[in-house]
Amino acid sequence: MHSQEFFTPIKRELQKMEEELVRTVDTRQPLLKQASSHLIHAGGKRLRPAFVLLTGSCFTSKIDHLIPMAVAMELVHMATLVHDDVIDNSLSRRGRDTVKARFGNRMSIYSGDYMLAKALHKVSEYCRADLMKIITETSVKVCQGEIVQLQSVFDVEQGITDYLRRIERKTALLISVACQVGALLTDASPPMVRAMRRFGYYLGMSFQITDDILDYTADDSVLGKPTGSDIKQGIITLPALYALRNSPEAPELRAILSSPDNAARHAERAISIVKSSGGIEYSQNMAERYIDKAQLMLEQIPSSQARTALSRIADFICIRDY
Amino acid sequence: MHSQEFFTPIKRELQKMEEELVRTVDTRQPLLKQASSHLIHAGGKRLRPAFVLLTGSCFTSKIDHLIPMAVAMELVHMATLVHDDVIDNSLSRRGRDTVKARFGNRMSIYSGDYMLAKALHKVSEYCRADLMKIITETSVKVCQGEIVQLQSVFDVEQGITDYLRRIERKTALLISVACQVGALLTDASPPMVRAMRRFGYYLGMSFQITDDILDYTADDSVLGKPTGSDIKQGIITLPALYALRNSPEAPELRAILSSPDNAARHAERAISIVKSSGGIEYSQNMAERYIDKAQLMLEQIPSSQARTALSRIADFICIRDY
Numbered sequence: 001m002h003s004q005e006f007f008t009p010i011k012r013e014l015q016k017m018e019e020e021l022v023r024t025v026d027t028r029q030p031l032l033k034q035a036s037s038h039l040i041h042a043g044g045k046r047l048r049p050a051f052v053l054l055t056g057s058c059f060t061s062k063i064d065h066l067i068p069m070a071v072a073m074e075l076v077h078m079a080t081l082v083h084d085d086v087i088d089n090s091l092s093r094r095g096r097d098t099v100k101a102r103f104g105n106r107m108s109i110y111s112g113d114y115m116l117a118k119a120l121h122k123v124s125e126y127c128r129a130d131l132m133k134i135i136t137e138t139s140v141k142v143c144q145g146e147i148v149q150l151q152s153v154f155d156v157e158q159g160i161t162d163y164l165r166r167i168e169r170k171t172a173l174l175i176s177v178a179c180q181v182g183a184l185l186t187d188a189s190p191p192m193v194r195a196m197r198r199f200g201y202y203l204g205m206s207f208q209i210t211d212d213i214l215d216y217t218a219d220d221s222v223l224g225k226p227t228g229s230d231i232k233q234g235i236i237t238l239p240a241l242y243a244l245r246n247s248p249e250a251p252e253l254r255a256i257l258s259s260p261d262n263a264a265r266h267a268e269r270a271i272s273i274v275k276s277s278g279g280i281e282y283s284q285n286m287a288e289r290y291i292d293k294a295q296l297m298l299e300q301i302p303s304s305q306a307r308t309a310l311s312r313i314a315d316f317i318c319i320r321d322y
Numbered sequence: 323m324h325s326q327e328f329f330t331p332i333k334r335e336l337q338k339m340e341e342e343l344v345r346t347v348d349t350r351q352p353l354l355k356q357a358s359s360h361l362i363h364a365g366g367k368r369l370r371p372a373f374v375l376l377t378g379s380c381f382t383s384k385i386d387h388l389i390p391m392a393v394a395m396e397l398v399h400m401a402t403l404v405h406d407d408v409i410d411n412s413l414s415r416r417g418r419d420t421v422k423a424r425f426g427n428r429m430s431i432y433s434g435d436y437m438l439a440k441a442l443h444k445v446s447e448y449c450r451a452d453l454m455k456i457i458t459e460t461s462v463k464v465c466q467g468e469i470v471q472l473q474s475v476f477d478v479e480q481g482i483t484d485y486l487r488r489i490e491r492k493t494a495l496l497i498s499v500a501c502q503v504g505a506l507l508t509d510a511s512p513p514m515v516r517a518m519r520r521f522g523y524y525l526g527m528s529f530q531i532t533d534d535i536l537d538y539t540a541d542d543s544v545l546g547k548p549t550g551s552d553i554k555q556g557i558i559t560l561p562a563l564y565a566l567r568n569s570p571e572a573p574e575l576r577a578i579l580s581s582p583d584n585a586a587r588h589a590e591r592a593i594s595i596v597k598s599s600g601g602i603e604y605s606q607n608m609a610e611r612y613i614d615k616a617q618l619m620l621e622q623i624p625s626s627q628a629r630t631a632l633s634r635i636a637d638f639i640c641i642r643d644y
Contacts, residue, residue: 032469083431106472109405109431113438114465120442121458127451136443143436147354150428 006313009305010053013063017049017070024071024118035099035111039078042096048073048178054313055182055196057306066185068122069131073178075119076135080142082112131181138177145169153234156258160241164205167212172204179203195300199310202294206318209287212237213280216271228267234260238286239279240270247277287318328635331627332375335385339371339392346393346440357421357433361400364418370395370500376635377504377518379628388507390444391453395500397441398457402464404434453503460499467491475556478580482563486527489534494526501525517622524616525636531609532640534559535602538593550589556582560608561601562592569599609640 007014025036049070056063085098086108100108116139123135149166152158179200183193215230216239230237236244236257244250244257256262256270263270274280294314298307329336347358371392378385407420408430422430438461445457471488474480501522505515537552538561552559558566558579566572566579578584578592585592596602616636620629 027466029466029469031473032466083435086427086431105408105427107469109408110465110468110472112435113405114462114469116435116438117458117461117465121455121462124451124454124458129446129449129451129454132446132451132454133443136439136446139439140436140443143432143439144349144351144354146432147351147429147436150432151353 051178052182055179059186059188072119072122075115079112079115167208171208175204176200195297199297202290206287206290231267238283242279242282243274243277249273373500374504377501381508381510394441394444397437401434401437489530493530497526498522517619521619524612528609528612553589560605564601564604565596565599571595
């Protein structure tokens with residue numbers, strides 16, 4: 001099943017969003033233009049813009065005024081990706097060269113800064129201080145989360161709470177904000193806005209847990225990056241955290257995950273220990289519980305075609321490809 | 323003469339600004355906290371905050387409400403410095419380790435992002451869309467300027483207009499905005515706000531030209547970086563551009579400035595060609611002309627202790643240390 005099918009109610013607006021995205025990063029500066037279009041055309045599911053638009057559609061039929069906000073959300077997301085690629089030294093993402101690989105570190109840093117500035121400028125055009133506050137606050141937290149992630153690599157002592165807090169900042173917050181601002185730009189009542197914010201949060205948590213499971217279970221063609229890449233980078237996710245606590249082979253896993261050398265050499269073995277520990281099933285179960293909470297939030301809002309679409313996305317999020 | 327003497331009218335507020343700056347970047351995340359305090363305590367003249375506060379003081383005696391904006395301006399400035407240090411591979415600035423040297427590239431990228439986000443969040447607290455727009459627009463332009471600078475290294479074909487446009491984005495814009503928002507946060511009339519914005523712009527241009535002259539004339543202890551560091555990095559500034567057009571030794575200079583290898587090896591020779599070409603005097607003259615324009619702008623605003631301070635800073639800017 002293709003994710004675009006969920007987006008039928010906002011197909012026209014997503015198309016417009018795409019055009020405005022291209023226009024927004026347009027610049028006379030040739031190299032910056034190249035780097036930005038490279039990034040835009042590298043694809044991505046445009047999940048954050050879709051959430052802005054679908055959430056808005058739950059409360060109004062006219063959502064064209066949400067398009068600049070949808071663009072801004074995608075730009076914030078793209079800005080973090082470009083900087084992450086410098087940090088992770090990634091040469092490919094979704095099966096294509098990264099900006100870093102093609103244009104080097106310098107361009108990546110500045111084009112990330114450029115996109116973030118453009119995003120915030122876009123938001124400023126709404127002349128709404130509440131939106132601006134939410135989005136800058138989120139950016140601050142996302143940065144803090146990136147740094148926590150940097151520090152937690154190869155740290156086998158971290159707990160599940162550390163992990164959950166990390167993925168909250170890495171993924172859930174921005175999706176949550178996308179849903180919140182989508183509602184805030186309509187006449188939705190404060191309880192409805194809150195429900196949408198929490199919907200996005202739970203969905204984002206489930207989304208990231210599922211992504212982390214896929215790093216163990218999916219093959220390269222699905223992920224666009226090699227299986228086990230988290231392990232090799234020292235990123236210890238939920239399936240491994242479970243195994244570290246519950247597998248009879250925990251000491252061996254511990255030795256692999258705590259050293260960059262061992263992780264690079266014995267990633268396959270680590271994957272097999274994690275898989276046989278029940279860590280995948282445990283994580284799937286947690287992803288599903290988050291989705292249940294997300295669905296409960298949706299029940300609070302009026303029934304509509306857009307709500308149905310959001311609900312179907314939520315169901316799909318944690319059964320992706322494995 | 324010490325720059326702090328100019329700041330007497332706003333001494334108390336600058337002290338408060340400093341405290342709020344420290345509080346603003348405070349975080350429970352230990353490494354980020356270290357990196358941020360390292361950057362804050364590395365000093366700097368706090369010129370942008372001072373311009374916010376002094377400009378405001380030209381129009382009102384109560385300027386405490388300008389302090390968060392002053393903090394934000396310094397944070398934007400610091401964010402660009404941290405990212406520049408990654409780009410330039412700089413290990414020291416103002417005679418101290420950079421964040422990059424002490425904490426590595428990764429922390430530098432994220433702590434720069436963090437400071438920019440914090441700055442914009444601070445501005446968002448004013449609930450004023452006009453301020454937010456001005457500052458995000460400026461951030462976009464500053465990023466574009468950084469990229470233009472990247473591309474112009476070792477390019478001996480660039481003209482004086484290219485140079486002026488580059489330093490506008492690199493330095494003048496942010497100082498200009500500091501003066502503009504300082505006025506905007508008071509009852510200053512639109513023509514007064516415009517005069518302050520242009521004052522800051524002219525002063526910023528003069529400031530950067532003077533900085534570029536100092537790279538040829540000052541010794542290490544004044545600059546906090548080695549003389550000729552621009553040449554070695556391929557940054558071709560006004561004195562060299564003049565020499566490339568007017569020195570009898572232009573062909574030799576051209577050969578040195580267009581190649582990283584030659585520039586590293588023959589920086590001393592390049593400096594001597596530029597110095598004997600009259601490029602320094604030409605640049606000093608241009609810096610002074612910008613200051614004259616800045617002073618003209620000041621004449622449009624009511625006389626006050628703060629205006630006198632701004633005028634003295636302007637006079638001082640282009641006679642620094644050479």
